[in-house]
Amino acid sequence: MSNATEIDVLIIGAGPAGLSTALHLVQADPSWAGRILLVDKAVHPREKLCGGGITRLGMPLLRGLGVSLKTPYVPVREVRMVYRHLVFAIRDEPVFWVVRRDEFDHHLARTAARRGVPLQEGQAVLDVRPAADGVEVATTAGEYRARVVVAADGSRSTVRQKLDWPGSVRMARLLEVLTPESDHLPEFQQGRAVFDFSPMADGLQGYCWDFPSLVRGQATMNRGVFDSRIRPERRRAGLKEILQERMAARQRRLADYPLKGHPIHLFDPQAVFARPRVLLAGDAAGTDPLLGEGISFALAYGQAAAAEIVHAFAQNDFSFTGYKARLLAHPVLSQLRVRAWLARMAYRFESPGMIGMLWRLAPWMVAALARYNPACVPVQQPRLVRVG
Numbered sequence: 254m255s256n257a258t259e260i261d262v263l264i265i266g267a268g269p270a271g272l273s274t275a276l277h278l279v280q281a282d283p284s285w286a287g288r289i290l291l292v293d294k295a296v297h298p299r300e301k302l303c304g305g306g307i308t309r310l311g312m313p314l315l316r317g318l319g320v321s322l323k324t325p326y327v328p329v330r331e332v333r334m335v336y337r338h339l340v341f342a343i344r345d346e347p348v349f350w351v352v353r354r355d356e357f358d359h360h361l362a363r364t365a366a367r368r369g370v371p372l373q374e375g376q377a378v379l380d381v382r383p384a385a386d387g388v389e390v391a392t393t394a395g396e397y398r399a400r401v402v403v404a405a406d407g408s409r410s411t412v413r414q415k416l417d418w419p420g421s422v423r424m425a426r427l428l429e430v431l432t433p434e435s436d437h438l439p440e441f442q443q444g445r446a447v448f449d450f451s452p453m454a455d456g457l458q459g460y461c462w463d464f465p466s467l468v469r470g471q472a473t474m475n476r477g478v479f480d481s482r483i484r485p486e487r488r489r490a491g492l493k494e495i496l497q498e499r500m501a502a503r504q505r506r507l508a509d510y511p512l513k514g515h516p517i518h519l520f521d522p523q524a525v526f527a528r529p530r531v532l533l534a535g536d537a538a539g540t541d542p543l544l545g546e547g548i549s550f551a552l553a554y555g556q557a558a559a560a561e562i563v564h565a566f567a568q569n570d571f572s573f574t575g576y577k578a579r580l581l582a583h584p585v586l587s588q589l590r591v592r593a594w595l596a597r598m599a600y601r602f603e604s605p606g607m608i609g610m611l612w613r614l615a616p617w618m619v620a621a622l623a624r625y626n627p628a629c630v631p632v633q634q635p636r637l638v639r640v641g
């Protein structure tokens with residue numbers, strides 16, 4: 254690698270995790286802009302399969318970075334939590350915001366560029382090798398020797414694969430369709446989203462979602478199915494059949510819309526999150542096994558990774574042995590541990606009777622969680638309302 258470009262910090266992946274890492278570094282000290290490089294295989298605005306729901310966990314992180322939601326969004330004021338005929342609603346002003354990821358990530362990337370962060374797009378990382386005093390990275394456009402690498406390259410992280418990262422990887426399965434709708438629907442007029450857990454009785458370890466969103470100004474429902482698979486020993490649910498049935502109940506044929514799927518790498522508190530000179534962030538590190546929320550957590554990973562990098566350069570110690578403790582102590586990321594535990598509890602049941610019994614308790618459990626661990630229920634003052 255004699256022609257390799259030398260760089261202090263190479264951030265691989267310009268999604269919310271990589272961009273948040275860069276933004277937090279230049280916020281800590283603007284001179285970092287001259288010491289870091291972000292590379293991404295795609296070019297913003299790039300497609301990213303995602304419901305686009307950003308909760309209150311992420312908003313303070315955006316505010317802290319001086320980033321406002323400048324892209325179009327739909328505020329969700331009521332979330333309906335459904336299990337068959339048992340429905341309760343969580344209300345807030347709003348409960349969460351629905352963005353389009355191509356627009357949101359593009360906005361973050363432009364903000365980073367305005368703050369001096371160099372971003373090389375259309376450049377895929379092909380290989381990553383540990384080297385003396387650094388890490389060698391080969392991309393489609395050239396080679397780098399970095400003192401530190403941040404792997405923010407998503408659930409199927411190339412960096413993890415190339416470095417033979419220790420530990421097993423658990424993936425949630427997700428399918429998503431977009432259906433154009435009239436903006437007169439209550440989902441748009443009242444800002445209503447649905448999390449429907451009824452297919453848990455068919456083996457789904459998750460839920461189906463309906464989020465109102467705006468695709469290039471057109472009211473569009475973002476619909477999908479999330480299967481956590483946190484209990485891999487249980488039988489697999491048929492995701493396509495579940496979504497098909499759900500669309501039919503809404504007088505839609507699944508076959509009429511492009512169906513897309515993507516996995517989510519699940520957070521595991523026992524996992525390894527760093528090795529000397531390499532940090533994992535965002536989906537590459539693992540995210541929420543309960544609901545599949547990842548945008549806010551990716552922003553938080555970026556904050557933790559930036560703090561770890563500043564510390565490493567100050568101490569001239571790149572072992573990153575303290576990174577995991579930093580992640581687990583982070584006010585937002587510590588929720589991943591709670592959610593992993595809740596997911597293992599919630600998705601153990603398959604019998605409709607047991608799930609129904611649990612569901613009757615769910616509003617009280619949500620209220621109790623909101624009281625004792627407000628960060629776990631990212632709603633200002635949740636107003637739980639029984640519906641139907």
Ligand SMILES: Cc1cc2nc3c(=O)[nH]c(=O)nc-3n(C[C@H](O)[C@H](O)[C@H](O)COP(=O)(O)OP(=O)(O)OC[C@H]3O[C@@H](n4cnc5c(N)ncnc54)[C@H](O)[C@@H]3O)c2cc1C
Nearest residue numbers: 266268269270294303304305306378406407535536547548
């Ligand atoms: C169907 C679906 C619905 C979801 N809905 C929600 C939701 O409503 N709310 C929510 O909070 N979360 C949701 N998530 C999760 C959320 O999308 C992720 O958690 C989030 O995108 C993680 O951000 P990230 O920056 O870690 O990774 P990503 O956003 O995946 O970004 C990774 C970046 O790395 C780049 N990259 C990958 N490989 C390479 C390579 N070899 N070289 C260079 N660059 C590379 C990619 O181009 C990409 O830009 C959903 C996920 C799915 C699949």
